[in-house]
Amino acid sequence: MTDRAVSAATPPLVLPTTGPDPIPVDTAVAAVLGYARGRRPLWFRSFDKPQGDWVQLPAFGWTRYDTLVTGPGGDDDVLIGEGLHGRLDRPGWADVRQALVTVAPVAAAAEERADGRPFWELPDDQLSVLGEPGTVGAAFREIDRASGAHPGHVRAVLHHQRPALVPHLTRSTRRALLPHSHEGDSGVEAVVHRELRANAETFSHLEHRVAALLGDARPTRLRLHDVLVWLATTLRLTHAVALGTATPEWRGHLEAVTAR
Template identity: 45%
Template structure:
């Protein structure tokens, strides 16, 4: 697995996931390592290790979030990785603003890839409405 990760790091050349060419998310070293992680006996743990190593480069795709991403990928005839990339690039202004707001509000920098992971998880686990209610109830800063 480590040679695959090294290949991704070389191919990424310091760029975050959302700045990679979309063609790299349908085939190539990025897809190879992400697919390899999903084929292991504990794909959630493998995805978490990769994500922890480079939060800006490896999506955290778990059993729960795969339930949303995989059908979209099948419908669009692309990889799950391309679906995530498309979400990040097509919503660039929103993610830029969200990154800024989260950092200002919480004092923590979360990449748009991590924010995407969290938003997807909120939707899949049906916690979206709770998160909106908690945000609305929070005192303004």
Template identity: 55%
Template sequence: MLAPTEGGLVTAPLHLPSAGPAPIPGDAALAAVLGYARGRRPLYYRAPNARTGRWAQVPAFGYERFDARPVPDGPLGEADILTAEGLHGRLRRDAWTAMAAALPAVQTLADDVVDRAAGRAFWELPEDEFSVLAEPGTVGALLRQVADLCAEREVSRQHVVAALHARHPALVPLLHDTTRWPLLPHVREGDSGVEAVIHRELLHAADAFAALEDAVRAEGFALTRLRLHDLLLWLSTTLRFAHAAADGATTAHRAD
């Protein structure tokens, strides 16, 4: 049974220990996500050949540069690197070349993850998929192999993971240092990695995340609950949550 909603607002709180001890109110979570997707900030722009410039409103966050980009066809390639750069910034030329060279090996591991999941979303997988006791061949073990491959090839792990998440937004968690560190203290003995923490939090707040996912989709943004978890954690740990929530409430009011 989904959490109740009233007037488009998610009323069930989301309990995310990785984001802090207090539950996140559902309506605040929705406003923060909408702020991430629709928020704008002023930018003063002046072309090099112009004497004066002008103010423009540009996206405040990465939704349009990353989440809204079309998913490329075929195997992982240059388009996936561009998508990852839209979220994490441009790679140096040598780093770009290294990532491009590593993508075929990453593709093999990604295919193994998809095969292992057998059509199930991340939050639909059993807990054993993120336990070292069930290894090898689990989703958790395969995702750890992706991280090991990035370290071995000296490739930016956050860019590789972003590319994989863009391809599989309901299966591959979007992790980077900013969100990994808050997850680490919640890892339990036997966990295959921080992915196990994300899995537990999605299960424990399943109804609230389902309601939030539906509410966000009703506003026109197709973000999976796996991405919503990452957004709420990132906004909270970087102290951007209040700004995004205020922006989301304002843009929603303007839309109305």
């Protein structure tokens, strides 16, 4: 089947956490391209050019997070968290570093409980209080309790370490997920799980399309869901789509899906 046929046959994403309207596949592709390749202007002065000039910087965190490779543990992990959530002062750095040490065995326990399965293939009871104790969801809740004063930084690191298992959550995305939680959910991760399961075909297509177009990173559907929810709930989705449709990768996408 051609890319064009696959794209035409792929249903839109139905994500209640982003709003009432489905997101067409092409819109999702454009949004992720905008997140990855979008630039923003900054007026910058330097010693060799004190009069200043405009420079173009990445608009979002792709190059500071998704494309980076780090070793197991160490200060590089804190830098990964800063890439998405901003610089930390010295006490903040120490807080995140200690939290990562504290939650490391809990994250390892979650991986063991998952038994090699990615997040979206976990049984429902792994994210329900009815299946506790000893579930992946219970481990996530324990991680949240031990994440200190900068839980967003800690989750960013843990997702980077286990991109197919640990959801990345921020204050804004947690607020978007919470109203969609059900009685018995062990946390808002259960909402992410339901949306990934309900849109499995489309997220699979999106994973492969984004990896083929960008080439510098292969985000899992867990990260793609996070990006789309964050863009939508912070009112950046329209801007990201506009940035994405102006990229060479978007032209490549159109050529691929219209080729006969």
